[in-house]
Amino acid sequence: NAGVMQNPRHLVRRRGQEARLRCSPMKGHSHVYWYRQLPEEGLKFMVYLQKENIIDESGMPKERFSAEFPKEGPSILRIQQVVRGDSAAYFCASSTIAGTSRYEQYFGPGTRLTVT
C-alpha cells in the first residue's frame, strides 16, 4: 500500500495522559501536513513539516502540542496532558515537492482520538 499511513486508527486516552499519533507519508513524498477535524466542523491546518524541519506551525495550539518529522521514521504529532476538547479526528496528508502536482495533498485514514 503506497498511500499515506496513520496509526493508531483509534486512540482512547484519559484526561492528563499523552497521545502520540504517527504518520508515514506516501512513497516519494517528503512534505507532511497535520489537520484536525472537530465533529461537524471543517478540517483545520495545524502544522507543515519537511524532514527534520518544521516549516509552519501556525495552526498548532501554543501549549501541549508538538510535531516532528525525523530523518528516519514517521512524523509524530504529540499531545501532552490531553483534555476533553482534544477529542477529534487528526488527519495527516503528504505531498510531493515539485511539478504540477506539488500542491496536491493526499490524506491518510486519520486517527480518532477520544479523551475520557
Place this chain on the structure above:
Amino acid sequence: RKEVEQDPGPFNVPEGATVAFNCTYSNSASQSFFWYRQDCRKEPKLLMSVYSSGNEDGRFTAQLNRASQYISLLIRDSKLSDSATYLCVVNDIRAYKYIFGTGTRLKVLA
C-alpha cells in the same frame, strides 16, 4: 466572513440528476483550488484540482471564477455512490496551506 464558504446542504437529488455546488473564497491572492470528497468518518479524497480554464473529469466539471471569487462543481448523471460531503479547498498566500470549507452534503436517492 469565513475564508471559504459553502452551502452545507444537504442536497437530496434523485439518481441521474445533475447537481451543482458553489463555493466562495475571500483571499484574492489564492492560487490553487481543489474539490475533495469525504465519506462519513473517512479521510478526504482528492476529486479534482480546479484550473482557471475549467476542467472536466467524466461526470464532474469544475469551474473557477476569479473575478467573483467562487468555484463550482457540477455532477452529471448522479449515482448513489456520489453520496458524500464535498469539500472546497483553497490555498492561502502560503501555497502549501489549505483552507477547507465545511463541506456540502449530497445524498443521491434511488
